[in-house]
Amino acid sequence: MTRIALVYDRVNKIGGAERLLLALHQIYPRAPLYTLVYNKKSAGWAKVFRVRTTFLNHFPFLRTNHELLAPVAGLAFETLDFSCFQLVISLTSSDAKAVITPPGTFHLCYCLTPTRYLWSGAKRYTRYPVLGIFLKLLINSLRRLDLHQSRRPDAYIAISKEVAHRIKRYYRQSAPVVYPPIDDKFLQSPPASSTKQDYFLVVSRLVPYKRVDLAIKACLKKNLPLVIIGTGSQTDSLKKISQAKPGLITFLGQVNDQELITHYHQARALIFPQHEDFGLTPLESQACGTPVIAYGRGGALETIIDQKTGLFFDHQTTASLCHTLDRFAKLKFNSADCRRQAKKFTQDSFRRHFSATLSTQKKNYVTNQYIT
Template identity: 45%
Template sequence: MKVALCYDHLNKFGGAERVLMTLHELFPEAPLYSAVVDNQQATWASEFRVRSSFMQKLPGAAKRHEWYPGIPVFAFESFDFSEFDVVISITSAEAKGIVTSPHTLHICYLLTPTRFLWSHYWDYFTRPLLRKLSLPLVSLLRVWDGFAAARPDRYIAISKTIQQRIWKYYRRKSTVIYPPVDVNKFKIPAFAKALAGKQNSIRSASSGQELKIKKESYFLIVSRLVAYKHIEIAIKACNDLQLPLKIVGIGAEFKSLKAIAGRTIEFMGEVTDEELVTLYQNCSAFIAPQEEDFGISMVEALSCGRPVIAYQSGAASELITPHITGELFYPQSPEALAKILRKFAASQYNNRLCRESAGRFSAMQFKRNFLNYIEKEWKQFRQTVS
């Protein structure tokens, strides 16, 4: 079985890229196709045999593919996959639109139907003028996206939430296989022996000074600082209650979030993996005020034995068991979150139960489920085309 991988754009590292790295372990010989690759930002991609499209030669495209709206459509349609038995596209955008021969099985691991076209259109186009000016292009892209959604032979969804969206927008059935989380790296202190006999500390991104970390003395957010993550909800709730909140991550909304943050809010910026584990292990709880397609950070917190307080929408309901591994709040407002925080006590939650709930998202479980699925579908596909 000759396999190829296909991904939208290689210019960052996040949850989708972790999926790619795990698939690389399953299929080490598979080349990775992508519209563009930024070798400076995506150093991890050096482990793959990357095959980029004609977009790679366009000025600035490797770093700013968004400068060329609509062009990735043609980039992915230009790839030739005739030499492969199976092509696995990992995508939330155009990569599902590749064209494969009748003898090639195309399996799409869909992160979400394209957000700015469908489920979160209003979040992306909040300004009336921008919405009006972009509507003709958005309408054309929706038409293409609908056609492209018919091209994969099989769909895998990253969560039940995404499975529902695939049916709603594309009218395609799918199988749920949750993404992998490194539960071996994110452990409770009793497993990791990280807290035994030593003081915990991390280095502040803003001052460069070493900061002592006291167990269960703060709430934690780990997220890109972008509008649809709604970090402002947690900031306003913690401002009102004068509760300490540490925020890990960078993004375009940093200045606006910093402007509304009170004295109990601390922006940590980017941290090392070791520092991130320490922050998870010692927080009172992890807060997720946004609607998540899956929520890797939530699982990482659970794997470290910490409860999660999340907005009751998206995949949070699949990850969190109220009163056991965390709490869910509704509606998506500072007041609703504050109601939970006001009566929250970390001691009410069993760290072992939190960690056990994260076990079903391990990389080993993902590999087993994914490989079984691929082998079964390839066997059935061969019978239909032979």
Template identity: 40%
Template sequence: MKVALVYDRLNKLGGAEQVLLAFHKLFPQADWYTSVWDPARTPFTRNWRVHSSWLSHVPLLRTHHEWFPFLMPFIFEAYDFSSYDLVISIGSAECKGIITDPSTFHLHYCLTPTRYLYSHASEYLTNPLYRFVGRYLRAWDQVAATRPDLMLAISTQVKKRIKKYYNREAAILFPPVDTQKFTSINSSLTSSILHLPSSYFLVVSRLVPYKRIDTLVRVFNQLPKDNLVIVGIGSELRKLRTLAHSNIHFAGLVDDQTLVRYYQHCQAYLQANEEDFGLSMVEAGLAGRPVIAYGVGGACDIVVPGVTGLLIPGNDVQSFISAVDKFRSLSFDSGACRKNALSFAREIWQAKLKQVLKPYVQATTI
């Protein structure tokens, strides 16, 4: 069976990395198709069989694809998939708009309907030119959404968006999580050896505005006896450092081993923004740690209230201060946190994906 995997763009690291690695592990001989590929910025793809468009050879387009969204429909419609038995598109933008033969089964694994066209259009399409281009892209996207033979959603929230914006039904297949690194790394390093406070709350995130890390900084500015450790970098780093008091610590980027230990030693993991899924919340659970999260989106699929953490109704400063105060009076079983998180293991994802494909694809290799 000949398989192709399609992703919107492979030009920077992002939250979908584990999803792509899981698909590559399941289909190691598959060809990958994308609009833009930059192997220097996505080193895990260096040995993949990647087909990219001419955009990859133009430095400005390779690094600033978002300036030219109107090109993407033409890029993906130009690819020829006539020789493939199975094509799986993975993404949130244009990759679902590929054109396949009737004999080729096309599965779309939807990370979310395109944010800047639908759920967050008012934030992105802020001037007349953007709105003009947005109308064209939205019309094309409506056609593109009819092309996959089957859609899967990564969360309950994404399933609802698919129904709302595309009027299509989609089963839910939660993203795969690599549980192996949490079993192969021990917790022998103490927080003092890691140069961390003896007790702290944790957030792991890109430091960009929509992640609302500034809210958590303001929370802990008002909780001087509690510590917050922030793992990650991004455009907001300088602003956040200026805003933060001395009980807030910035760890920057860390390797996997260090990150696991950060999870293992924290009091709880904090999630302030709405996520389509929320990989870091699962990783905290794998380390046996509870989560305090804004109770919308993927958090509702991951956190079992009162068992593996707290879901709170707001994501303002006072809501999180109240949640931290409530957390102090509760206890959470680390075993229950781990058990819940293990339900998102990559092996379970792989088995469920095979079951989804079985009625449509005749092959012994899946």
């Protein structure tokens, strides 16, 4: 039996990447999970794994302040021992690909995106007060190190065409696409309390690049009720913006999956204002029969059918989103079309596609090694 290990950047939050990791766990339930740091309190979902960490986990402060680890994360991953595994799958948007595997061990990188703060998101990150200064001083050195580490995987798979393009552009590697799945629970029969209500919905971590501020400002301007599910560093500042019209914007914080499903069913539409590598929430919304209003860039273009399961707005501005909200009010969407689109991204489909693509990538690698 092939011994398999999973590797992930850090286990200290819940989001789309973590749900994808759980999908991989369903395929490889016996595989241990290696990671930089592990915060049990904020990552209860990881209880299903046998989690093994680097030495950095001995410092509790670093479990919740992983951004401080950027200069040493790759070095820490290099200390992990994979000598007893035949297959290593790293799921990463930064450093997990830096693990060193012995000869005879196939290392597949399932790439969420090339290291964001060094490449596609570098301009945005250099504007941050402390991190920006650090990046401006060291970005060339960090990029060289990242490129060196990017050659450690024997093959890549990308989560979207958007990411495959970045892998080719920055790492000069080809990567077939295997889309992440949605949890099958979103495709189940609607709950009894699923009657449509007159509000729009945002489901997101409340951090700057998610651009939740656009959804709030647009709904304030159009006097449209908005429910926001999620927490993050911008919670207080976004609540302050919302005070312009008390009661119009509702913050629910974190909710359980059943409550989330109910809100997906009840909402008029999900608003998805960010430029995302892929994005699971638009698919979860469509699985519940609810259309999506999304910024027309990134992974959303690969999961939403314009004017059939949602609408796109062209610019990340309040005016552009307001214009699309006006268009949405004049159109009708069929919930069956939304569900039909979401069913293309089931767990079963993911399992088959990922396994087949992994097998093909491994065969290609072995063939290339033989020819070389």
